[in-house]
Amino acid sequence: MVRLTVNGTVHNVEVDPETPLLWVLREQVGLTGTKYGCGIAQCGACTVHIDGQATRSCSLPVAGLPANAKITTIEGLAKKNGELHPVQKAWLELDVPQCGYCQTGMIMATVALLDQNPKATDDDIDSAITNICRCGTYNRVRAGIKLAAQATPDKAPAKTPAKNRA
Numbered sequence: 001m002v003r004l005t006v007n008g009t010v011h012n013v014e015v016d017p018e019t020p021l022l023w024v025l026r027e028q029v030g031l032t033g034t035k036y037g038c039g040i041a042q043c044g045a046c047t048v049h050i051d052g053q054a055t056r057s058c059s060l061p062v063a064g065l066p067a068n069a070k071i072t073t074i075e076g077l078a079k080k081n082g083e084l085h086p087v088q089k090a091w092l093e094l095d096v097p098q099c100g101y102c103q104t105g106m107i108m109a110t111v112a113l114l115d116q117n118p119k120a121t122d123d124d125i126d127s128a129i130t131n132i133c134r135c136g137t138y139n140r141v142r143a144g145i146k147l148a149a150q151a152t153p154d155k156a157p158a159k160t161p162a163k164n165r166a
């Protein structure tokens with residue numbers, strides 16, 4: 001029995017602990033938004049978040065998850081009221097996907113990048129978004145990241161306001 005917290009819900013699943021997280025998410029938990037591409041941690045189609053870090057789930061046995069890990073999949077990005085995440089909104093506004101197969105991974109990698117670095121430069125994007133798109137949507141992905149960045153709050157600690165002067 002493996003206990004997983006996915007998108008805020010706890011799941012107890014009967015599975016071989018060596019099973020990659022991707023297949024547990026798709027087949028035991030029933031969340032099929034996360035895709036299988038290469039199976040060897042190269043393409044990024046299977047990207048999910050583990051405790052906020054973008055992670056390629058095809059190559060991570062569930063036994064290797066940190067204790068009490070919080071897993072987020074594409075199905076968990078929107079708010080409970082259905083409002084889409086700013087990255088999803090940017091993707092829709094710019095029609096980023098072509099066939100769409102890689103886009104779950106692109107979006108999950110982008111959300112993790114902007115959460116950690118809302119002012120990501122082109123170099124930062126090149127370093128962080130190494131996902132592969134067979135349709136060649138790279139230019140629109142970059143534009144989507146920049147559009148989403150405009151709507152992503154800077155999580156850096158707020159500066160202490162200056163005291164009023166007499």
Ligand code: FES
Nearest residue numbers: 037038042044058
């Ligand atoms: S399917 Fe996981 S990186 Fe390609």
Ligand code: FES
Nearest residue numbers: 099100133134135
């Ligand atoms: S949109 Fe088709 S593989 Fe990326």
